[in-house]
Amino acid sequence: MTLAALGIGATTVKLTKVTTNNLNLRSGRSTSSAVILTIPQNTKLSITEVIGDWSKTTHKNKSGWVSSAYLKNAPATTPTAVKKITTNNLNLRQANCTSSKILLSIPKGTTISVTSTSGTWSKTSYKSRSGWVASAYLKNVTGSKPPTKPSLSYRWTTANVNVRKGNRTHYASLGVVPFNERVTYISSSSGWSKVKTTKGTGWISSKYLKTNEQYAVSVYGTLRKGQSAYHLLRGRTVKESTTKLSAFNMYLKPNQTWWSFIVPTTTKSRTVVVERMDIKPESYKSALASLDKWERYDANKPLADQNYNRKIVTDINGRKSWAYLGGSKISKYLTQNGIRVNSGDYLKRY
Template identity: 35%
Template sequence: MSIRSQLFAQGTAASVALALVAAGGAPPASAAGHPAASPPAAIAASVVPLVVPTASVTRYAKTTANLNLRRGAGTRYSSLGVMKKGAVVVRTGKTSGAWWQVRYGGKTGWASSTYLRATGTTAAATPRPSTGSSTRWFAGTQALYTRPTFASKRLQAFTKGMKATTLRTSGSWTYVQAPGSRGWIPTRDLSKTATRYTGSTVLRSSSYRWTRYASNVRTGGSTSTRSLGVVPAGEMMPRLSGRNGWTRVKTSKGVGWIKNTLLTNLATQAPPHLQPVTAKMIKKVRAAYGPTFGSVGTLRNGSIGHRLGTGSDFMMRGWNSASGIRHGNALAAYLVRNRASLDIDYLIWRDRIWLRQDGQWGPYSKGGWGRHLNARGWNATTMHYDHVHVETLVD
């Protein structure tokens, strides 16, 4: 599954309950040849519709990175949800230092103005349906929806490079005809040019940078400015701007400048460490559910998440037993419940995938996801029966 170059729009921070319902069918064989337990339980989640308000405010702003909408003006306040890069928000006019109060997704909260750019557009706030067809291609692995909102039912997912025909638009959503399925998709997730899917885990990014070496983060674009600290090699960070051979980035040491020769826009191999947000998440999970799982797989070649240090595999003890399934369900529920504080992007468990963008669980192997695993074949490991896969969100 391609992730950071195709970050999902995020759901709200409302509590989401998991309801487990037994399902029948033949179990897959595990990678070790052992029979797996029954197919996954159907997991349902309630979500609050994520719709941009239509208030008659003339001042708008657009996010320049994936950005938390917080309860108060500061990072110490809890998140109400994550606004995807490019989202249009409505400004209320209230400010507190570098923080602006904004309305987004039916909620009013605070966001750092560092990642907001004033705009006059109201397109996202006042959708205008339009018609007309054209050819587009999926920009990454993306799902279709029954209606132009993440609160509607999630349909089949299609991988990067899949051809689609646009049928009509409504605000920031487009209704498309894809092979064997029709549905709505955020317009930003469609490309005007064809990009062939290769299964490659090389990620070239215009929005993110990675440190080549341990690097100083400075207050300005010069070695004569003060250092905020040293970030390790391989850290992933949003790119904010650049000038005179320096790039302004958001790092674990704060927002600052790093010399371009120390950075790369290409992630081709596993970094030498976990991303800080991932390490924090694993520490919390160990404290809460440590006895229920064995090893935790993190850095390795393979999926982009594991290469970037944002992916983790919690290998469940007795995964094919009733207690192992119960423990895995509990761990997954904990992660969904604490998705905001742990910065959870998506989960995969027992052939089901949960996305933060819509708060829903849905089919994994039969839902159009995991195409990169086709060559390995579908078994208890590739279908995630023996482990809970967790991806954290770097924002």
């Protein structure tokens, strides 16, 4: 699919993201671009540019593009300072050894901030003097965990959920935010998140928010409702709606008309009919795993070599979803004798 077809522009950014899978770093913004190297799961990356569904980054001195679908926001930076309490009157020394000069004495019971440690010594500052104290005379501050400061910008709702004026259920609702809406995260308190939504800025219970968008799955062939592979989705959806993808062709193999695949085209007027399957949050992971397995799709293998690739597509209403597109090599092979479905609708393929 071309970026132009998606109507997505470039954005220069400075983001920190974490890989959610082993992820190919490619020379270009396409799955057909050469794989430079594979970045392991849970690797923190600096993103410098975002174009469409692709993010530019550098790993092991190699620059390239990775699919944004496999990135999540980096967790909040661990606070560099840890609060401790002195258990005795404690000497603050210039260096981390007992022979070092004593700068001053810190009274017992004083809360200090430890910024680093070295062996049995902790670095801190007290009354504008920085130095080292023996860690043996420090204890943790009970009941006060380091504040977590989520660095995430967005959350996605996992159900139709009230956004309230305050962080309790007795606060009035500003309205119901629909399932899978992207909301802007502001802060959190007592299991609630303050967010900016289409219903206004308010509070949503954090248990109804996810840090990653849960995309629907757009299906077009035997996975459609009532078709032979629909059993993989039955009972796992919260909503099923028909829509279209533009700039795609649908093909069938001659005499093998149960088997269909779609491939991008530069002709924007070509459309395929898809059923957008919104998956229940509790079924999302298992449903996607089942579909991947069924289509023999493995994100960790070369995409061009597979029958199908699960990719993000945008429907004619601008909504994104996953779809299983024909892998580039097999699509090229099969389309030489394939039949294009003029209607773009698998149910009207004859």
